[in-house]
Amino acid sequence: MRTKICGITSYEDAMTAIKAGADALGFVFYEKSPRYLTPSDAKTIIKKLPPFVEKVALFVNADANSIDTVCQETGATLAQIHFDAEKTLYEALKTPHIKVVRAKIKEDILKYADEYRLVDAYCESYGGAGKRINIEWFDGIDCSKIILAGGLNPENVSQLKEYGFYGVDVSSGVEKAHGIKDAQKVKDFIFNAH
Ligand SMILES: O=C(O)c1ccccc1NCC(=O)[C@H](O)[C@H](O)COP(=O)(O)O
Helix, strand or coil: CCCEEECCCCHHHHHHHHCCCEEEEEEEEECCCCCCCCHHHHHHHCCCCCCCCEEEECCCCCCCCHHHHHHHHHHCCCEECCCCHHHHHHHCCCCEEEEEEEECCHHHHHHHCCCCCEECCCCCCCCCCCCCHHHHHHHCCCCEEEEEEEECCHHHHHHHHHHHEEEEECCCHHHHECCEEEEHHHHHHHHHHC
């Protein structure tokens, strides 16, 4: 399973995750998030990072032009659309992107079933709340294009093997405080996911 460590706000945390084997890092460009960082701060971090690691920019209620601009300015390689966007937004986007399904019920998971998507537990704050998604909802579903998020941590990530998810995404489950990662939890999470 691929791993993404989300809510990175420092170069040190980014490198801890990369050295532990993370495939992707998430940077939150949603001002109401406790993990928000400015595009300028993200650029400073991203430009020092090695290649072959996906730098993912997260957006909530942003338009296509501002998403493209932030990704271009910061060096982010993928946009994560963390809200229910209109089809026109996806059509207008120039940046490679991944859609997020904020699942309230099992049926939501089948949205975009034919493409890669991130499935997160629905929460009012949009993400990073540590809210667990009901894992039984994935029974009998092809999970090979799904990145699972929501309430994961170093302990429960090792219980997902039978589902065959493409990847897993974590934020609060590997933190010691909002926006600050716990190095040991990051290492354990990635080790256990593998
Ligand atoms: O992390 C945030 O603060 C955040 C805010 C707004 C939209 C998305 C946000 N994070 C999204 C993520 O990709 C998280 O990794 C995902 O929601 C899982 O979070 P957690 O349950 O804390 O592991």
